Amino acid sequence: MAAVKIGVLGGTFDPPHLGHLVLAEQARSQLGLERVLWVPAGEPWRKTYQAITPAEQRAVMTGVAIVDNEAFELCRLEIERSGPSYSFETLEQLRARHPDDELVFIIGKDALDDLPDWRRPDRLLELATLAVASRAGDEARELPAGVDAHVAWIEMPRIDISATDLRRRAAAGLSLRYLVPPAAEAYIRDHGLYRR
Numbered sequence: 681m682a683a684v685k686i687g688v689l690g691g692t693f694d695p696p697h698l699g700h701l702v703l704a705e706q707a708r709s710q711l712g713l714e715r716v717l718w719v720p721a722g723e724p725w726r727k728t729y730q731a732i733t734p735a736e737q738r739a740v741m742t743g744v745a746i747v748d749n750e751a752f753e754l755c756r757l758e759i760e761r762s763g764p765s766y767s768f769e770t771l772e773q774l775r776a777r778h779p780d781d782e783l784v785f786i787i788g789k790d791a792l793d794d795l796p797d798w799r800r801p802d803r804l805l806e807l808a809t810l811a812v813a814s815r816a817g818d819e820a821r822e823l824p825a826g827v828d829a830h831v832a833w834i835e836m837p838r839i840d841i842s843a844t845d846l847r848r849r850a851a852a853g854l855s856l857r858y859l860v861p862p863a864a865e866a867y868i869r870d871h872g873l874y875r876r
Contacts, residue, residue: 686778687716688808689786690758690767692724694733695846695868696745697860699839706836707786707811708751716786717755717774718742725764725799733873735759744863768800771807783808784832795827805830850874 689704696718704716720738732738739759746752757773758765767785774783785808792812795801805827813836841859849856851874856865868874 683780683782684714685712685782685784686774687711687713687784687786687811688719688755688771688774689716690719690721690765690770692732692843693718693720693738693742693745694843695738695856695860695864695873696742697841697843697846697864698858699841701745701749701861702836702839703786703788703813704746704752705749706813707784707834710834711784711811711832713751713784714781715751715753717753718746719755719758719770721765722758722761723764725766737867737871737873741864741867744867745861747863748861766799768798768803768807771804775807784811785809786811786813786834788813792827792831847874 687704687707689700689707691700693700704718707713708716720735720742722735724732733741736759739754739756743754746754755774757770761769761773771783771785785804787810789812792810795804798804808830810827810831811834812831814833846856846859849859850868856868859865860868
């Protein structure tokens with residue numbers, strides 16, 4: 681089988697929203713990705729001191745959010761792996777499963793700026809190209825030393841949707857319509873997620 685480019689989009693997805701969907705689709709179409717693996721974090725290591733929805737519920741929400749795009753696939757590696765979720769470990773597992781394919785790790789500019797604080801960013805750069813979303817109005821593309829050779833820029837419209845704000849809206853009983861996919865909105869409503 682010929683080698684392909686596989687996108688990897690990790691996140692807490694609490695909840696998955698339209699900004700995530702647009703990011704994944706823009707990366708897929710602009711970089712010629714065969715598919716995009718959505719990887720909900722099992723135990724987000726940078727969120728150990730905040731309440732998050734159980735991993736299984738976030739995985740189900742993510743699955744229903746992406747079901748209508750045949751190029752999107754739910755990947756449960758981090759949920760099935762015990763301990764904190766580190767991206768470099770996920771990429772190592774994916775490299776073992778797809779030794780001949782090119783892995784493309786999809787992130788926003790804010791995550792790129794934060795990359796030096798991640799666990800083993802050097803290993804992450806060995807395993808994957810970074811697909812970084814650039815939006816109109818972003819500051820100049822200043823990259824951490826040595827990272828520029830590993831970055832592919834993708835253009836996407838500015839979509840200011842915050843998962844924190846979505847959780848607040850849900851807790852207040854406000855509508856999430858047009859902010860999250862309808863199936864994810866139904867799941868949130870039916871399971872009473874984010875209600876205080």
